[in-house]
Amino acid sequence: MKSRIVILLSLLLISVIAADTASAQLNKGTKSVGIKTGYVTLNKTATAGIELQYAFSRHFVLAPGIDMIFRNENLDGMMFNLDYHGPWQLDKDGRWYFYHILGANYASWSSHLKNVSDPGSDDKNDDVTQRTNRFGLDFGAGVEYYVRPTLKLSLQGKFNWLKGYNTGLFNLGISYVF
Secondary structure, three states, rough: HHHHHHHHHHHHHHHHHHHHHHHOOOOOOEEEEEEEEEEEEOEEEEEEEEEEEEEOOOEEEEEEEEEEEEEEEEEEEEEEEEEEEEEEEEEOOOHHHHHHHEEEEEEEEEEEEEEOOOOOOOOOOOOEEEEEEEEEEEEEEEEEEOOOOEEEEEEEEEEOOOOOOOOEEEEOOOOOOO
16 A cells, blocks of 8 residues: 555656656766665565665666565565666666666564463563574666656666575665756
8 A cells, every 4th residue: 555655656746847858867976865665575565765876887876775674474674785787778868767786685684473482471572583684686677767857766676685585676766866
């Protein structure tokens, strides 16, 4: 439900400011900061995060980010990503870009289990948490649309390859470009 609201608000934002026809070009030194939300396949829940981007050239963008994965099925987590985006311009105005993703990932997953060591306890909040930390790899693809030269929307899908915690992430984001 929340993701539908985010998509609806994003489409509304596009329709309100799509009349701006200024060209947006991805050039060396272009920076952006944004927020994103989406879906994680491992525990079938929502995610939220932030992402920074710096363009070293037209085809090399470094994108560090943090994703918080909300609890579902007694599992939640935090991911730290250092990704490379390889953007390719799709139109002559420089408003649409397709990019591939390759990167490194550090994830901390928390499993929440009910403490059964004290059967006489009436504490309903007696929770035992087990953390698992892993390094992994990211790969995927995405598309960006520059609504204005200083505002872009993005949609991406990527796979996090982590021992025992492989997962797919699908994100919708909005970023301020400067």
